[in-house]
Amino acid sequence: MSALEQIRSVRGTAVVVPGDDIDTDRIVPARFLKCVTFDALGPQLFYDERFREDGTPKDHPLNAPGAGDAAILVSGYNFGSGSSREHAPQSIHKAGFRALIAGSFAEIFFGNATTLGMPCVTLDPEDLGVLTKLLRSAPDTVVEIDVAAREVRADGRVFPAHLPGGAHGALLEGRWDPLADLLESADDAVALAERLGYRTAGPA
Amino acid sequence: MTDTAPRSLFDKVWDAHAVRDLGDARTQLLIGTHLIHEVTSPQAFGMLRERGLPVLMPERTFATVDHIVPTHSRVEPFEDPLADEMIRELRSNCAGHGITLFDLDTGRQGIVHMVGPEQGITQPGSTIACGDSHTSTHGAFGAIAFGIGTSQVRDVLATQTLIMGRLKVRRIEVNGELPPGVYAKDVVLHIIRTLGVNGGIGYAYEFGGEVFDRMSMEERMTVCNMSIEGGARCGYVNPDQTTFDYLEGRPYVPHGSDWDAAVARWRELASDPGCAYDDVVVIDAADIAPTVTWGINPGQAIFIDENVPDPARAADEAERASIQEALDHMKLQPGAPIAGTKIDVAFFGSCTNARLSDFVEAARVLEGRTVAPGVEAIAVPGSQIVKAECERLGIDKVFRDAGFEWRGAGCSMCLAMNPDKLVGDQLCASSSNRNFKGRQGSITGRTVLMSPVMVMAAAVTGHVADARDVFGASQEVMA
Numbered sequence: 001m002s003a004l005e006q007i008r009s010v011r012g013t014a015v016v017v018p019g020d021d022i023d024t025d026r027i028v029p030a031r032f033l034k035c036v037t038f039d040a041l042g043p044q045l046f047y048d049e050r051f052r053e054d055g056t057p058k059d060h061p062l063n064a065p066g067a068g069d070a071a072i073l074v075s076g077y078n079f080g081s082g083s084s085r086e087h088a089p090q091s092i093h094k095a096g097f098r099a100l101i102a103g104s105f106a107e108i109f110f111g112n113a114t115t116l117g118m119p120c121v122t123l124d125p126e127d128l129g130v131l132t133k134l135l136r137s138a139p140d141t142v143v144e145i146d147v148a149a150r151e152v153r154a155d156g157r158v159f160p161a162h163l164p165g166g167a168h169g170a171l172l173e174g175r176w177d178p179l180a181d182l183l184e185s186a187d188d189a190v191a192l193a194e195r196l197g198y199r200t201a202g203p204a
Numbered sequence: 205m206t207d208t209a210p211r212s213l214f215d216k217v218w219d220a221h222a223v224r225d226l227g228d229a230r231t232q233l234l235i236g237t238h239l240i241h242e243v244t245s246p247q248a249f250g251m252l253r254e255r256g257l258p259v260l261m262p263e264r265t266f267a268t269v270d271h272i273v274p275t276h277s278r279v280e281p282f283e284d285p286l287a288d289e290m291i292r293e294l295r296s297n298c299a300g301h302g303i304t305l306f307d308l309d310t311g312r313q314g315i316v317h318m319v320g321p322e323q324g325i326t327q328p329g330s331t332i333a334c335g336d337s338h339t340s341t342h343g344a345f346g347a348i349a350f351g352i353g354t355s356q357v358r359d360v361l362a363t364q365t366l367i368m369g370r371l372k373v374r375r376i377e378v379n380g381e382l383p384p385g386v387y388a389k390d391v392v393l394h395i396i397r398t399l400g401v402n403g404g405i406g407y408a409y410e411f412g413g414e415v416f417d418r419m420s421m422e423e424r425m426t427v428c429n430m431s432i433e434g435g436a437r438c439g440y441v442n443p444d445q446t447t448f449d450y451l452e453g454r455p456y457v458p459h460g461s462d463w464d465a466a467v468a469r470w471r472e473l474a475s476d477p478g479c480a481y482d483d484v485v486v487i488d489a490a491d492i493a494p495t496v497t498w499g500i501n502p503g504q505a506i507f508i509d510e511n512v513p514d515p516a517r518a519a520d521e522a523e524r525a526s527i528q529e530a531l532d533h534m535k536l537q538p539g540a541p542i543a544g545t546k547i548d549v550a551f552f553g554s555c556t557n558a559r560l561s562d563f564v565e566a567a568r569v570l571e572g573r574t575v576a577p578g579v580e581a582i583a584v585p586g587s588q589i590v591k592a593e594c595e596r597l598g599i600d601k602v603f604r605d606a607g608f609e610w611r612g613a614g615c616s617m618c619l620a621m622n623p624d625k626l627v628g629d630q631l632c633a634s635s636s637n638r639n640f641k642g643r644q645g646s647i648t649g650r651t652v653l654m655s656p657v658m659v660m661a662a663a664v665t666g667h668v669a670d671a672r673d674v675f676g677a678s679q680e681v682m683a
Contacts, residue, residue, distance in 0.1 A: 020526060021401055021501050025640040029647075030619045034272060034286035036246035036293050038354075048647045076522075078402035078435065081501070082640060083619075084337040085244065086353035107405055107437050108337060112353035165228035166369055177355070179255075182232060182363040186260060188223050189234055189365045196220065198236045198264055198330075203323075203455045 004174040007117055010099035011144040012071025014154075015061050016135050017046070022075055023082035024109065028091045030083075041087055042094035064139065068096065072143050074132060075102045080109025089113040099145050101152060101161070103128050114167045117176045119147050121161040127152075131159060147171050210476035213329075213442055214373045214408050217348045217473065221331045223365055233368045236330040237347075238265040238360045240303075241316045242272055242294040243621065244335030248357035249297040257362045259301040264364060266325055267298050268306040270315045271621045275584050275611035278308055287622065301361075314587020314613045317341040317429065317555040321421070322589050324454025328443035328470040333360055338555050338637065340431040343440030344424035345447055346473055348408070350438040371437065372406055372482035375475075377413035380489035385672040387565075388423035389557060389635070389655035391415065393495040393505045395427075396434040399485065401503035404436025407482070410475060411441050415489045421450040422559040429556045430637050433502040442474035496668060497639045497653040498542050499530030504639075506542060508658070508670045514538035533641055534650050535629065542668055545652070547633045549626060550575070550663035551644070552608070553584030554618035554636035557656050562635070563594050566656040567602040569675040575607035576666030582609045582624065584616040608663070620645025633662035 032044040050060045057063045073092060079102040080088060089112045092100070099119045113120050123131065134155055135141055143154045145161065147168065152159040163171075170176045193199050211219075223232040245267070252259070259265065272287040282288040298305040306312040306319050313319070317338055320326035326342045332349035333339065335357045342349035356366055376395060396403075409431050416424060424441045431439025441447075448467050451457050458466045493507040506512065512531065515538060518524035531538060536545065552558070552566060563585065575581045583603045585591035591613050594600050600610045617624040618636035625645025626632055632644055632651050639651035652668055661671035 019529070020522060023501070023638075023640045025619070025638065025643050029642055030621045031645070033243050033621060034284070034290060036289060037250060038247055048642050053647060078405070081401060081435065082337065082432075082638060084335060084339075084351035084353055086247075086335075086355060089353075104402060104405065106402070106435065108351055108353065108432075112355065115353065115355045164369070166226075166230040166367075169228050178367040179355075179359055179362060181226065182359055182365050182367065183257075185223050185232055185365070186363050189232075189363055190260070192221070192223055192234050193236070193261060193264070193364060196234070196236065198234075199261070 004177055005117065006174040007119060007171040007176065008148045009144055009146045010071060010119060011142060012098070013066065013069060013140060014072035014074050014101070014135055014143045015067045015070040016074045016132050017061055018076060018132070020076040020103070021078045021081055024080055024085050024088040025082055027080065027088040028085065033085060033087055038087065038090040038094070041091035045091040045095045066139060071096065071098045072145065073097045073100045074135060075100070077103035079105050081106040084108045086112045089116055089118060093118055101131070101145065114170065114176055115178070117171065119145060119163065119167070119171055121145055121150070121152065121163045123152060123159050123161055127159040130157070210479035212373050212410060212475040212479045212481065213346055213440060213473050214348060214371065214410065217329055217331060218370060226367060229369050230367050231370060232365050233331060234365055235333045235360050236264065237325060237332045238364070239316050239320055239332065239334035239339070240265055240267045240357065241336065242269050242290040244354050245297065245357055246290065246293045247354045248361060251355070251358045252361055259303065259361045261364045262302040265303045265361065266306070266320070267294060267303055268313050268316050268319045269294055269308065271615045271619065273308065273612070273614040274622050275614050275616050275624060278612055284623070311588050311592070314589065315555045315558070315615055318559065318587040318590065321345065321425065322454070322587060324451050324457035327451065327457065328447060329473045333366060337432045338429050340436070340438050341425050341429040341555055343428040343431065343438050344421060346440055346443030346470065348438055348440065351432060371408040373410055374404070374407045374483040374485060375410045375412055375481045376485045376487070378415040378487045378489050379413045380415070382415060382489045382492060385494060385657070386492050387655040387657060388419060388426040390492055390495045392427045392430040393497070393502065393653065394492045395487065396430065396503050397495065397505040398487070399434055401433060401501050402435040404431065404434040407436050409434070409436040409439035410481070411439060416441050417444070420561060421446060422561045425559065426556055430502065433637055443470050444474070494655065494658055494670060494672065496542055496658065497651070498534065498536060500533050500639055500641050502637065502639060502653060504530055505653070508543055511539050511541050512536050543670060545668040546631065547579060547662050547667055548630035549632040550579055550581040550659050551617045551632050551634040551636065552582070552656055552659050553586065553616045555586060555615070556637040557635040558584060558586030558590065560590050560593050562656045563590065563599050566660050567599045569657055569671065570606050570660045570664070571602050573606055573664045575663045579663055579666050581607060581663045582611055582617065584611045585613050587613045617644050619643060633659050633668060635659045
């Protein structure tokens, strides 16, 4: 019934962007929000962290050899805090990433990323530390996020991953973009809006 | 209602707006009021066009332009062609779909979180969404209001609903008397410092207790505005007579007998005595002092008479690294006092603190003083209505005479999407809400968040300073 892809797993190499509380201003600086489509956001991911003001690259995990081919972005706690800008997960997606692993995610970011079909799973602190260390010593390690089983696998190890039920079901069933579901009940929404008096309100 | 168990305001509003239960604790939630601006809406309208979908209830979406508008000149076309394209796109989308736009020529334009309350569009008991994280501001009226992404802006335009998981509710109670010279901004910075920038994930914050009961609506808006900086997607205050007095007579509220009926309905919304909360935090107002940030997130805050932390004394490696990163960016010495830190720019504006009462109080302390040599000081009213009212009261003259630039309404240097930006590693004493790296337009720019009166103290002394020392101890107790 759904035309969307069922996202059961994401597999590929991973890039670790270390740190906690990485805010969406850092993920996409505000000046890049001056756009009427999301199309050009890929190269702007973490721009000010990756490039000097003269445009030359800094030492950043995303500038490392092979980073451009990675499918998974790994970070710390409260990833994506601050602004609600969907430009942040859009930029991550357009840069080629298909999933994120972190200690925790800020709420608006989590919802925005899920709506793009990009799973955001969390690991327990110890496991996140082990995975991060592993990826630093062996950046070519292939990581698999098994969405269905809620597991992250890498280098023969299996880490239990956390993903709330709503997002889990939506990804597996190919309903991560909710618009089709919402449209089904549009008539009910109109009726409720009328009952609550929203449709009669107007300026004096 | 057969269910007589005591409920929180959050639960009452949520239950009333549930269109259907989608399982997995997710709800299709009616969004009564949708606010849009030029930055996060054009892509959503584009998505509707791609799918050939109309806007379901255009009369429930209200627009203004705030993020990209220049504050020094309103001459169009704007110098920045991208900014000009964005405002034209917003106008075209609003005109094409029959959406009310509070444009630059209406006298009612401003930061979207100022416009909703000013027009009486923001009402108790409603659900409010906007593609902007500071939508939590509207919770000051007893609304459930939260920021959304652009795909969700599309969802609201197309269906007037969203899929949301129900939030837990944490009541944050601040009781007692705030000491003189302590403002709503200090209260919320203190809460974020205490509970952490991620402490509110999964929660709505209910702000209650004597301090919030006494606060004006504008002070309540300052607090609710920064809920998101503590990780809470929405924050609210139960509606009371202060709320109704603020709203009465505003353009979009009911009038006559409809007004009385609305107030009667709104009175029922406040959390019932004895309702269950998922968490309760109690803070003594007497423990709060003027608070400023020293780091690169709003939780990295200290009282004005405290010293910045020393990474050597951190509890663990993660905290050590986080302190070190912040000190490196801010160019501060471990263990040094924050007071006395030299500033380059004083920014008074933003949806956190650019309302009339902020300007009245700031003008009261600024009158007859001048901005310190070498400090660039700008005052940016949050809305055209605030600006006009300030000018009627002569407040603009106080600022101009002191050496502030007096600007037009908009988001301005809070996020520097317009020409108002820091340059290089300038340090800005700012009444805004975020001190993230690069937030104010320069990668190496530095932000110290504080209340408007503390911004005045920094502006006139040229350094981060205790306003109680600069202006004397005679300040009123605000809340």
